[in-house]
Amino acid sequence: MIPAISLLTNKTRPIEATAISSNQIPKPQKLHLNQTLKSLSKSGKLEEAIRLIESSPPNFIYPDSYATLLHSCISHKSLDHGKRIYQKLLHENQQGHNLIQHPTLKSKLITLFSICGRLQEARRIFEEGLQIDAGIESVWVAMAIGYSKHQCFREAMLVYIQMLWHYILPGFSKQDQMLEALNVFRKMQSEEGVEFSWITITTILPICARLTALANGKEVHAQIIKSEKTPDVFVLNSLIDMYMKCGVFDYGSRLFRSMIIKNLTSWNTMLNGFAINGLMGKAMELFDEMVLCGVRPDKVTFIALLSGCSHAGLTEDGKTLFDNMETHFGVSPCLEHYACLVDIMGRAGRIEEAMEIVKNMPMKPSASIWGSLLNSCHLRGDVSIAEAAAEKLFELEPNNPGNYVLLSNIYANAGMWESVNKVRERMQVRGIKKNVGCSWVQLKNKVHSFVASGGSQFRNSAEYKKMWSELTRAMEENGYVPNTSVVLHDVNDEMKAMWVCGHSERLATMFSLINTSSGMPIRITKNLRVCRDCHSWIKVVSRVTGRMIVVRDTNRFHHFNDGECSCKDYW
Numbered sequence: 001m002i003p004a005i006s007l008l009t010n011k012t013r014p015i016e017a018t019a020i021s022s023n024q025i026p027k028p029q030k031l032h033l034n035q036t037l038k039s040l041s042k043s044g045k046l047e048e049a050i051r052l053i054e055s056s057p058p059n060f061i062y063p064d065s066y067a068t069l070l071h072s073c074i075s076h077k078s079l080d081h082g083k084r085i086y087q088k089l090l091h092e093n094q095q096g097h098n099l100i101q102h103p104t105l106k107s108k109l110i111t112l113f114s115i116c117g118r119l120q121e122a123r124r125i126f127e128e129g130l131q132i133d134a135g136i137e138s139v140w141v142a143m144a145i146g147y148s149k150h151q152c153f154r155e156a157m158l159v160y161i162q163m164l165w166h167y168i169l170p171g172f173s174k175q176d177q178m179l180e181a182l183n184v185f186r187k188m189q190s191e192e193g194v195e196f197s198w199i200t201i202t203t204i205l206p207i208c209a210r211l212t213a214l215a216n217g218k219e220v221h222a223q224i225i226k227s228e229k230t231p232d233v234f235v236l237n238s239l240i241d242m243y244m245k246c247g248v249f250d251y252g253s254r255l256f257r258s259m260i261i262k263n264l265t266s267w268n269t270m271l272n273g274f275a276i277n278g279l280m281g282k283a284m285e286l287f288d289e290m291v292l293c294g295v296r297p298d299k300v301t302f303i304a305l306l307s308g309c310s311h312a313g314l315t316e317d318g319k320t321l322f323d324n325m326e327t328h329f330g331v332s333p334c335l336e337h338y339a340c341l342v343d344i345m346g347r348a349g350r351i352e353e354a355m356e357i358v359k360n361m362p363m364k365p366s367a368s369i370w371g372s373l374l375n376s377c378h379l380r381g382d383v384s385i386a387e388a389a390a391e392k393l394f395e396l397e398p399n400n401p402g403n404y405v406l407l408s409n410i411y412a413n414a415g416m417w418e419s420v421n422k423v424r425e426r427m428q429v430r431g432i433k434k435n436v437g438c439s440w441v442q443l444k445n446k447v448h449s450f451v452a453s454g455g456s457q458f459r460n461s462a463e464y465k466k467m468w469s470e471l472t473r474a475m476e477e478n479g480y481v482p483n484t485s486v487v488l489h490d491v492n493d494e495m496k497a498m499w500v501c502g503h504s505e506r507l508a509t510m511f512s513l514i515n516t517s518s519g520m521p522i523r524i525t526k527n528l529r530v531c532r533d534c535h536s537w538i539k540v541v542s543r544v545t546g547r548m549i550v551v552r553d554t555n556r557f558h559h560f561n562d563g564e565c566s567c568k569d570y571w
Helices: 025-041 046-054 063-076 079-094 105-114 121-129 137-149 152-174 179-190 198-211 212-225 231-245 248-257 266-274 280-292 301-314 317-329 333-347 351-360 367-379 384-398 400-413 417-429 461-477 492-500 504-515 534-547
Strands: 003-005 012-014 438-443 444-452 522-526 550-551 555-563
Touching: 003 301, 025 046, 025 063, 025 461, 046 063, 046 079, 046 534, 063 079, 063 105, 105 121, 105 137, 121 137, 137 152, 152 212, 198 212, 198 231, 212 231, 212 438, 231 248, 248 266, 266 280, 266 301, 266 492, 301 317, 301 333, 333 351, 333 367, 351 367, 367 384, 367 400, 384 400, 417 438, 417 522, 438 504, 444 504, 461 504, 461 534, 504 534, 534 550, 534 555
Parallel strands: 522 550
Antiparallel strands: 003 012, 438 444, 438 522, 550 555
């Protein structure tokens, strides 16, 4: 549950769509009121029941009572009474009790307005909140039936079709089948008569963001612009998030500035976007602006800022933010904030201080905490603390291959090959396999994937060999020498150099250089952290080819341009 912060009371309150108890009305009195309302509505005394509920104290939030009243309104086709119930539900919504999105109540409201000939109002109720939640099937069915009862068969069919798409697309997303989701969306667009809704847009844009499928994201943006409808804040937030997570932060920023209405998510999306793109100066400026505008930050705000400080090496700024969270903004640090703080200290080489934070934090350390510590040990080569952190992780996440690989790499960097073999044997016994490095690029609406040491047919092609030969010669003239220490296997340097050349991000870069026009930016996404030598290699490639190369790895963006990287070699 994500707490919402009231700007009036400065207190957090949970947002829910279910009944919430209150101390304002004694429980027996509430139950009696509930029973009376049901009795009145069942006996057809609607006016008396409505007056009773209108005069009830705040926080009377029994969904079944409202459902009984609405059912009676539907039976009598009493729109006036139904509108008064709707107003009461809207009032409760302002008090933080989101009954208006209760599936049964929403379905009955749509049915009532529909049978009374108010299809536009029914549609408005139907669309409210769809951007947050695709809704329950009964809500979609109520809208479709409402259309069909008024002979609006095309509209009814479109609602049914959209309902199917809204369940299919998130289904693919949950299974990490992003390419399949995009293909389904394209098919959806090509079907004659199938129109998109805002919920479709807010479903597909995050998929574009995860794949860094900028071309598809731009197509969706074009559809939004062509639409006669005005996009709401949820659609614009999704659009900004897509641009920021595709590395096009300047366009995302322009969209944000053009928004007439912004909510907290709008600000958090921009802050996170600046942070992952390595623009912490802009993130800090925006945070100051946000506070001056009276927008109260929440825990998501500080996760974005602290994570950005960690990857930018802003140790003292990060510590100050963490210390001020609760005292200045009333946001109590949670596990994610402590994980960021541990990461900030660890990346700065202050491993012992990071360990003290873990020991003294007020809650039990989670896997993310120990993971941050283990990663810091990997960056700084601290074997003893790494072993302690790894053992905790093996207990909490026994089947996570990343933890075993990190410990193995720490041992390999220290030349402890016997310990490396023990970790690998442990993985083998438990049936755990290392995640294969994979990178992908999107060219002409098609996503091309590459795995480490794969693509033999491409690597043996005449185009590849010619480009590789020319590129290698130019890079050597610029002083590039492969760093084979990144290959953590006990083999000779020649074999290490071969393995480095087969890393997936290099294959993706070579493919893009061959298949795109000179001067065109290259955008690559990788499922793991980019290795140190590939980072150096891409920096030199950007200089000798004059290309801007944007790489998004599992942690952040790297914007390579003219031999420099936006991360300043701190990542």
